[in-house]
Amino acid sequence: MPSTSVTTKAPATATATSRSTSPPATTRPRPAATTSRPRPATSSTRPGLSRVPRQPAEPAVSYPVNDPAYGTGANAVVTTVGDALWARMVGYSWTAPCPVGRSGLRVVQVNFWGFDGKRSRGSVVVARSIASAVAGAFADLYGQGFRIRQMRPMDSRWGHNPKGPGADDYAAMQADNTSAFNCRYVGGEEASKKWSRHSLGLAVDVNDFENPYVDAHGVVYPDTYYLRHRTGPGVFAGSSSAAVRAFTSRGLSWEGTSSPPDYQHFDG
16 A cells, blocks of 8 residues: 555645646756645546445435545644634534643544545544544555545534534434544433543544444434444454454554443543
8 A cells, every 4th residue: 555654734825726737947957835735636646446336224315425535645744723614613513611622632634435435535523632643544454445435524514413512413423423522412312511532622423324323221322233243344243353453552542442331432
């Protein structure tokens, strides 16, 4: 597999685009400018995997349209939260008195292998303290050919959580969205008003459909099929699996062995 190195960069502050112009004719060509946006992949860097066949349990959209991959390999990049994304988060995934602010959060952008077999690009918002570890973990998943349905930050595009503060995590689970920061209460236990680890940016949920969550009352989110079938693309099969170790080898814990289990959840 291509390199899965992780870089940490600040976001571009100007209105730079990925299009470059030819340098003036000189005896020493100027080096290409570096920005926080990776270069688009060329056709030679767009190998594909086979499409994952539909399964007995599927989210509403089996093959969502994801952003195309950029660069080669996983091309993981960590940046601060940009103005446009923050504007979509405020009032949804971030509301006062959320225990963490914008300065304590980072965006992890990374290429991944979709269920449609294509190289795609997504992002998650996490706490600054675990951003590098999360970037490295997703880079490892890319190198393994691990499938991810989609990876979009929790913000206004998901709507409001119907059971308390935060963006609608229930909608995100139904969509099989991989996400992290969301200033909400513990799912299924909103009456307790206990902040979830997601409200600190210290938890990441991967492939909710393939890796369901069981709450304290035994209710399964979003579907029971993969609670009984712990195999297949995008599934965390066990604590010794390479996909789980991509996170645990970097200091994150997997809640798939907890009681009740939360197979989608990694905690930093």
